[in-house]
Amino acid sequence: MAEKFDSLEEHLEKFVENIRQLGIIVSDFQPSSQTGLNQKLSVFSTFRYIDQGRNPQLYTKECLERALAKNEQVKGKIDTMKKFKSLLIQELTKVFPEDMAKYKAIRGEDPPP
Numbered sequence: 001m002a003e004k005f006d007s008l009e010e011h012l013e014k015f016v017e018n019i020r021q022l023g024i025i026v027s028d029f030q031p032s033s034q035t036g037l038n039q040k041l042s043v044f045s046t047f048r049y050i051d052q053g054r055n056p057q058l059y060t061k062e063c064l065e066r067a068l069a070k071n072e073q074v075k076g077k078i079d080t081m082k083k084f085k086s087l088l089i090q091e092l093t094k095v096f097p098e099d100m101a102k103y104k105a106i107r108g109e110d111p112p113p
Contacts, residue, residue, distance in 0.1 A: 005070060008063070 022040045025033050093100040 005066070008066075 018040055022037070025037050025040060029037070089100065
């Protein structure tokens with residue numbers, strides 16, 4: 001599953017870079033840059049999803065839904081790690097109160113005793 005997202009991310013990065021380069025070519029168009037413009041435009045005309053007769057709006061919707069699902073998954077992992085950190089600090093404070101007081105003072109969480 002991660003490979004699919006990596007592939008999608010790589011594809012989107014290339015797409016954004018091509019759009020940026022296309023914008024540069026178009027904004028300062030010279031007749032000599034026609035070949036470069038044609039090459040950049042050909043990249044967009046080979047968009048397989050659309051070439052297969054699929055709806056680009058559905059593609060965008062699916063990409064957004066996958067991104068939202070991945071976002072929720074990562075958010076869950078972040079929340080779990082925050083809870084773990086909190087519990088770990090509580091337990092370490094019970095076992096090593098002096099060291100944890102120094103740690104919290106360094107972090108600015110509690111004033112030193």
